[in-house]
Amino acid sequence: MSTLVPAAGWVGSFLGVAASLALAWTGFRAQYKPGALRRNQLVVPVWCMVAGAALSMLALEIALLTDNFAVSYVAETHSRDTSWLFTITTAWSALGGSIVLWALVLAGYTAVVLRGVRTTDDRLGVGALGVMGIVAAFFFGLVTTVANPFRILINPPPNGPGPNPLLQENILVAFHPPMLYLGFVGFTVPFAFAMSALLIRQGGIDWLRRTRRANLVAWSFLTGATFLGAWWAYEVLGWGGYWAWDPVENAALLPWLTGTAFIHSAAVQIKRGMLQAWNFVLVLATFALTILGTFLTRSGVVSSVHSFTESGVGPAFLGLLLVVLVAGFGLFAARGERLASLSRPESLASREGAFLVNNLLLSLFAFVVLTGTVYPIVVEALTGNQVSVGRPFFDRMAVPLGFGLLLAMGVGPILPYRHAAPGVVWQRLRYPLVVASLTAAVLVAAGARSPGLVAVVFLATVIVGSTLRQLAVSMPQRSLPGFLRLVRGQRAYWGGQLAHLGVAGVVVVIAVTGAFGERSTVTLQRGEATEFAGYQVTFEATQEYSAPNREVTEPRISFRDDGTVAHVATPRVSSFRNQEQAVGTPSVWSGPTQDVYVSLADLQPDQVTLNLYRYPLMVWMWVAGAVMAAGGLWALGFGRRRSQGSDGRHAERSDEVVSRA
């Protein structure tokens, strides 16, 4: 009985391999011989892929939930006393399970692409399905070979080590990895369509139109996942920050940067027919960076170049990356020159000019992060020295690029296409500039002495102000129905603007927490008090209690405001029964104006050492991140499936409105 479930997992992944190879075969065959095949010859492999991946995932979850330690993955990552919720999330806590999830998400995206391929005469669509089949074959192949979670153990252990303690602290681990994969894997769709378009030498905007939805879905999920990951790090890791330019974080940021650039450059091509060749490059780069990111995080190459050959996964991903780069850019070099667009921007002072600036800055940003992330690996491979690139490198490069992007974001969306007359620009920017200057002046008067902070607030206000002005002047009538009609009518434009508002919020929070964040390390005896962030902070007592799988020690730290207790912080130390290393968890007290963050540096029976942090407005970072992701989803337009081609008209209309102002 205990072998039935892993056997089902095996069957599912082999079915997936066979189905994806079949799909690759029929897809390309249909592309070269239009009409030679029936549509069912595509439908059957796709649904077999979905069924296979779903069966594998289900088998893995059942094996985990039934404590089936005869399955290798369960024996390595699960323990009997883990709660059911974290047992479910264990399915993507380690390599084998996360590849199964990847295959499942990829099969889902393939099924969605299939819905858009109405007949086998659709050469672009069937070719894209073929490309997705090849990619899926790789991932299903990993599940059946080097990353196999379903190996059956002859002597099952009675219990396992359980998931990593850090992954049993916070509910966010249930959402971050699936969202991240929905983002990462989603970029396979534009890549597949781009490859297919190159194969049949079809330029134009057909492939962009057909991948717009997948692209926005992927972007929104990747945006959300990146913020969830930062939030998780902030709530769990206890070093008081949320972003460290760590290779794991950069792995998600890199495709996000190029994917963001692609959303913008695709808009330019659809509207003005420019940047055709550049779009192919961006899509290729985005997909390649998702593979690179997975390679970096899953192969162990970051911690040591020599450890990455210990499992077959590192070389496999490196091989896939090489194949993608060589095949992709080879195909692009062979076919690309005929696809280069002939139109040039008439003037840089125009919407497409701002898009160009945005693309240049985002690409440079990605290049900088890529260099900083990969350089240490190259140095170690060549010289044997272990080096790391310090945070100041990224910070120093990100700040000017970030300011440039903010500037483009404030001005770009209000510029007309083709040519912006200075008078029009001035008229549209006058009030936002006045309001922003006043805000900056108030800030300086209030005692802000950091020029960076003032500049960020100024630019963010310009972005918010110009967006609100644009809303106000383009509303048909000043009422809620009028507002709804406007933002529903031009989802692409207003979704983008909503995302820009989110970006403005994020950078303001980054600047404010950087300028006004406070930190203090204090050692307190039991009953002793100290002052921090306007509160009297007292170490009251220590509680100890047992959970099914851990012993928890929890000092109670009270925060008094004028003698009344405003909050009791409980940072804790957990010792898991089958992990030798105790884990600390910080206590975060979030409010609308500030976060107070308490993490334990040292804990003794009657004495604690605390790292105390205060970050103003911190909670708005997560809200602003959610707003960004919501902007991407708004641009999609749920509920109404538009026929192809109406998007273009939509954009046309939104432009008219913007020009009318």
Next chain:
Amino acid sequence: MKRYRLLVIALGGLVLVLLGLLMFGNLNSNLVYYLTPQEALTKKAEFTEGRRFQLGGFVRANSVVRAPDGLRFVVATGTSPESPSIPVLHRGAPAQLFQSGIGVVLEGSWRGARFVSDTMLIKHDENYAPPQSGGEQR
């Protein structure tokens, strides 16, 4: 059209050269070498006072003393009492659950025979697992 293209290429080249200079200048000044206490002692001449590097090792048992100017402790290459070790003064925030015996990575520089650090982290691999004490780190 030709002139336009030339101009764009020239400007693009200029931007790239500037970026390259900025970036690699910045990159080289921010390259932080990672050394074990043993390597740090043998290469002490190379890493003059004030040159930052990362020191990774295990906090020697019972060596932690809280002083007014920070934390004083000893970091050793291995966990045995004979392994090469360096006295450390740490001035930044101590990492969560800092204690004897754990593996740490410190960033700072030599000051005389003492390593003065301002950042401390506990090394995580992709599974966010701290290195198992006893084994060699990284």
